[in-house]
Amino acid sequence: xxxxxxxxxxxxxxxxxxxxxxxxxxxxxxxxxxxxxxxxxxxxxxxxxxxxxxxxxxxxxxxxxxxxxxxxxxxxxxxxxxxxxxxxxxxxxxxxxxxxxxxxxxxxxxxxxxxxxxxxxxxxxxxxxxxxxxxxxxxxxxxxxxxxxxxxxxxxxxxxxxxxxxxxxxxxxxxxxxxxxxxxxxxxxxxxxxxxxxxxxxxxxxxxxxxxxxxxxxxxxxxxxxxxxxxxxxxxxxxxxxxxxxxxxxxxxxxxxxxxxxxxxxxxxxxxxxxxxxxxxxxxxxxxx
Amino acid sequence: xxxxxxxxxxxxxxxxxxxxxxxxxxxxxxxxxxxxxxxxxxxxxxxxxxxxxxxxxxxxxxxxxxxxxxxxxxxxxxxxxxxxxxxxxxxxxxxxxxxxxxxxxxxxxxxxxxxxxxxxxxxxxxxxxxxxxxxxxxxxxxxxxxxxxxxxxxxxxxxxxxxxxxxxxxxxxxxxxxxxxxxxxxxxxxxxxxxxxxxxxxxxxxxxxxxxxxxxxxxxxxxxxxxxxxxxxxxx
Numbered sequence: 001x002x003x004x005x006x007x008x009x010x011x012x013x014x015x016x017x018x019x020x021x022x023x024x025x026x027x028x029x030x031x032x033x034x035x036x037x038x039x040x041x042x043x044x045x046x047x048x049x050x051x052x053x054x055x056x057x058x059x060x061x062x063x064x065x066x067x068x069x070x071x072x073x074x075x076x077x078x079x080x081x082x083x084x085x086x087x088x089x090x091x092x093x094x095x096x097x098x099x100x101x102x103x104x105x106x107x108x109x110x111x112x113x114x115x116x117x118x119x120x121x122x123x124x125x126x127x128x129x130x131x132x133x134x135x136x137x138x139x140x141x142x143x144x145x146x147x148x149x150x151x152x153x154x155x156x157x158x159x160x161x162x163x164x165x166x167x168x169x170x171x172x173x174x175x176x177x178x179x180x181x182x183x184x185x186x187x188x189x190x191x192x193x194x195x196x197x198x199x200x201x202x203x204x205x206x207x208x209x210x211x212x213x214x215x216x217x218x219x220x221x222x223x224x225x226x227x228x229x230x231x232x233x234x235x236x237x238x239x240x241x242x243x244x245x246x247x248x249x250x251x252x253x254x255x256x257x258x259x260x261x262x263x264x265x266x267x268x269x270x271x272x273x274x275x276x277x278x279x280x281x282x283x284x285x286x287x288x289x
Numbered sequence: 290x291x292x293x294x295x296x297x298x299x300x301x302x303x304x305x306x307x308x309x310x311x312x313x314x315x316x317x318x319x320x321x322x323x324x325x326x327x328x329x330x331x332x333x334x335x336x337x338x339x340x341x342x343x344x345x346x347x348x349x350x351x352x353x354x355x356x357x358x359x360x361x362x363x364x365x366x367x368x369x370x371x372x373x374x375x376x377x378x379x380x381x382x383x384x385x386x387x388x389x390x391x392x393x394x395x396x397x398x399x400x401x402x403x404x405x406x407x408x409x410x411x412x413x414x415x416x417x418x419x420x421x422x423x424x425x426x427x428x429x430x431x432x433x434x435x436x437x438x439x440x441x442x443x444x445x446x447x448x449x450x451x452x453x454x455x456x457x458x459x460x461x462x463x464x465x466x467x468x469x470x471x472x473x474x475x476x477x478x479x480x481x482x483x484x485x486x487x488x489x490x491x492x493x494x495x496x497x498x499x500x501x502x503x504x505x506x507x508x509x510x511x512x513x514x515x516x517x518x519x520x521x522x523x524x525x
Binding site for chain 2: 159160162163166171174175176177230285286
């Protein structure tokens, strides 16, 4: 049972990250390589608020979101100034900078040793320490995030994001300001990524910089590409695929010494096949040219 | 006069593309601009629409100097343009393309979703009704939900004109509207342009299909090596 609940929580965390990434890449055409940076910053800010400041879970959650809304400004600047691959490269640099700060600013982050003893969430007098109740909290938060994105993509605002993705020059010729919509997309995406970071930190009670590397950012992109860009269904399918496939592969009788690597190789092979035979992913409406 | 172009010159790195170009457009007319490739037609369009600044000279729209205005501000005043290759939002529906082209949608501003959500949805409904009408007018009836990228090339050109109508453009700058489309579609587009003229819209079109463009034009301008030569009164 605990194993299944763990899988559920991991699905929730990656679904939140996928939805945030999809707003950037799938709806706004911004291929960001720094999603793990915002995920990590959210986790660290919440951990520090909970441990150092003794803040409540709610305050830490909103604090992490608020901090991400501000710290994403360099990426906003990249999004306004740069296009396509140049934007991706700039966000890659931002990811490397954030990782370096998390790894080396030991006074705050405890560097490679990470932060331990992050308390479990407490809300309205309820202590979410056991796995089942944490899974319920995670489900509620994930559902709220999912509903937020479903609502957002039914608003006219989503149309403007997609307009920026499809043709910025055309948007300008109709008097729209692509910079404004890109700013909104980056800000919302980084704020939501913080939520995943807070869930991660409070679930494991331990964080260190190796959970928020460039590899993780690439993984988040792969989830969205596999599921499909520009649809909510795609994000859900991608997150489930990423978390569940390696778990299903556990049931194949592979020697323990090579199991982990072989599982990742099988996952990578499936990823290659999806990219070749389903360039729009499972449910995508858009693909990068 | 709805548009006055006065002594426009434009150079790129010392290469002179437009030389002292001047002309005027009367309201509710169609004017064709002809010229060889590289004669500066598209550059002139870019300047009028605010995508390029002239090296010298001025452009007035309804007596307002456009010199310091951005493309977005010029669009706001009522100048809309299409591009040689239709710049439509290919992954979106025809309806979304038409809605995207509308001006000042309250749903553009995040704050409005908290302060006046009712207005957003009311406006959205009204604009959808209007989009359906425009879709009928441009001959794309029944294709409202079709993905714009799946339309034929000619239909995409019609859609891009429809987007200017949704944008409430008074002056339509059309870059080669007849290029790359079949004869039937050329007729459909020219018919649409004549209807727009009847409704008081002003059209300036760059075209290589001289016979069709001349047939519907009030005035023809020839751009030769960056200089304009004018012919008047082709069609009343």
